[in-house]
Amino acid sequence: MGRAPCCDKTSVKRGPWSPEEDSKLKDYIEKHGTGGNWISLPHKAGLKRCGKSCRLRWLNYLRPNIKHGDFSDEEDRIICSLYVNIGSRWSIIAAQLPGRTDNDIKNYWNTKLKKKLMAMQFPTLHHQRKPSFPPSPSSHQFLDxxxxxxxxxxxxxTISLPSNNYPNTSFNPFYQNQESMISVVNPPMQYNYPIKDNMFMFGSEGSSSSDGSCTLSHGKEIKQEEIVYHHNMNSGGFDGYNNNNNFMINGNIGSFVGESVNQHEEKSSGVGYSYNNGQSQTLNPLLDYGLEDIKQLISSSGNKGFHVDDIHKNEEIGMYYFDY
DNA sequence: AAGGCACCCAACCGCAGCCGA
DNA sequence: CTCGGCTGCGGTTGGGTGCCT
Incomplete structure (x- = not known):
C-alpha cells in the first residue's frame, strides 16, 4: 500500500511561483507566522499551493536575510571542508553559512564548486567541459x-594502499576523470585503480589472491581485513581522530573514516608517509576546516554517522560500484 | 540564424524521523 | 508501545538560458 500523498495534487498549483503568490505568502507569514503547521498554511493564506511547496518557497526564497548570488572564497572553503568531512548533509553545511539555504548550497556544489575543486586538483583538465566516460577500450594512456x-x-x-598497520594514513583518492581509473593520492605516492564496467575495484584479477589480500606494487600487501576496514568504516561516523581520508570520484568528494591510531612513521622503501597523530590535518589547503568544529556539528545534530556518497557499495568485500 | 547541447537553479518527490495522541 | 500526521532533508527533475557549432 502506498503512502498517502501530502496533498491533493489535482487541486494545488505547481510550478514556478508568481509575484502575487510570493506576496501573499510573505504577507501572511510576516503577520501570523507559520503557526507551526505548513499543511494548513496555504489555505489560510489564500494560496492554492501544497504546504510543502509554501515551506520551500519561504525557506529558500522569501524569508528575510536570504543571501543570493556568488559565494565567497570563505564560503567555498567552508563548504568544501564540511562536505569532505560530513558528506552531503546540506542542512548542517547551510547552518554554518548565514543567509544561505541548503538548496542553494546543494545546487552550488553540484553545478560549480565541485568542478572548481576538480579544476584545482586537475589543472590540466580545465578545458574539459565534461569528462568522457566510460572511455574507449583503446585508451590505455592516462596523465599522471x-x-x-x-x-x-x-x-x-597492481594497486597499492597504505599498510594495514597504518590505517589512518592520509588517503586521498581522486578520480582521474579522463581515463578509466581512480587515483589514490597519498603524497608523495599515487595509487591508481582501474575502473572496469563502471566498477572500481581494490585490486585487479591479477593482483588479488584468494584470501582477499592484494599484492601491491610497492612491496606492500593489503589484507582483506584492511579492505573490510575501509568497507565498514562508512557506517562508523566520526572516529574522533583523523577524518581526512578524503577522496573524490567523478567530482563527488567522500571521506574514509577509520579507527584512531597513534602516531606512526613509515620508512618502508624510503617513502615517507604522513600519518596523523590525532590532530586535524589535511593535505589540501582548501580542506582545513577544524575537525573539532565539525565533530561538534555532528554531535549537535544527532550524530547519525555518515556514508560515503555516490558509491553504491557491493556486498563483496573490496568492491565498489558507482553510477554514471 | 538556427538547432543542439550543456548548464543552472527553482521546485518537486519521497523517505526518515520526530512527536503527540 | 503503536500509529498517524507533519516536518525536514537530500536526491532528482525539468524549464529557462546561454553557448557552441
Missing part, C-alpha cells in the same frame, strides 16, 4: 597527476 606525463594502463594492474 604529478608528473603530467602519459602513463600506460599496464602500470595500473
Amino acid at each position: 597527476y604529478f608528473t603530467h606525463t602519459p602513463t600506460s594502463l599496464i602500470d595500473l594492474q
Whole structure:
C-alpha cells in the first residue's frame, strides 16, 4: 500500500511561483507566522499551493536575510571542508553559512564548486567541459597527476594502499576523470585503480589472491581485513581522530573514516608517509576546516554517522560500484 | 540564424524521523 | 508501545538560458 500523498495534487498549483503568490505568502507569514503547521498554511493564506511547496518557497526564497548570488572564497572553503568531512548533509553545511539555504548550497556544489575543486586538483583538465566516460577500450594512456606525463594502463594492474598497520594514513583518492581509473593520492605516492564496467575495484584479477589480500606494487600487501576496514568504516561516523581520508570520484568528494591510531612513521622503501597523530590535518589547503568544529556539528545534530556518497557499495568485500 | 547541447537553479518527490495522541 | 500526521532533508527533475557549432 502506498503512502498517502501530502496533498491533493489535482487541486494545488505547481510550478514556478508568481509575484502575487510570493506576496501573499510573505504577507501572511510576516503577520501570523507559520503557526507551526505548513499543511494548513496555504489555505489560510489564500494560496492554492501544497504546504510543502509554501515551506520551500519561504525557506529558500522569501524569508528575510536570504543571501543570493556568488559565494565567497570563505564560503567555498567552508563548504568544501564540511562536505569532505560530513558528506552531503546540506542542512548542517547551510547552518554554518548565514543567509544561505541548503538548496542553494546543494545546487552550488553540484553545478560549480565541485568542478572548481576538480579544476584545482586537475589543472590540466580545465578545458574539459565534461569528462568522457566510460572511455574507449583503446585508451590505455592516462596523465599522471604529478608528473603530467602519459602513463600506460599496464602500470595500473597492481594497486597499492597504505599498510594495514597504518590505517589512518592520509588517503586521498581522486578520480582521474579522463581515463578509466581512480587515483589514490597519498603524497608523495599515487595509487591508481582501474575502473572496469563502471566498477572500481581494490585490486585487479591479477593482483588479488584468494584470501582477499592484494599484492601491491610497492612491496606492500593489503589484507582483506584492511579492505573490510575501509568497507565498514562508512557506517562508523566520526572516529574522533583523523577524518581526512578524503577522496573524490567523478567530482563527488567522500571521506574514509577509520579507527584512531597513534602516531606512526613509515620508512618502508624510503617513502615517507604522513600519518596523523590525532590532530586535524589535511593535505589540501582548501580542506582545513577544524575537525573539532565539525565533530561538534555532528554531535549537535544527532550524530547519525555518515556514508560515503555516490558509491553504491557491493556486498563483496573490496568492491565498489558507482553510477554514471 | 538556427538547432543542439550543456548548464543552472527553482521546485518537486519521497523517505526518515520526530512527536503527540 | 503503536500509529498517524507533519516536518525536514537530500536526491532528482525539468524549464529557462546561454553557448557552441
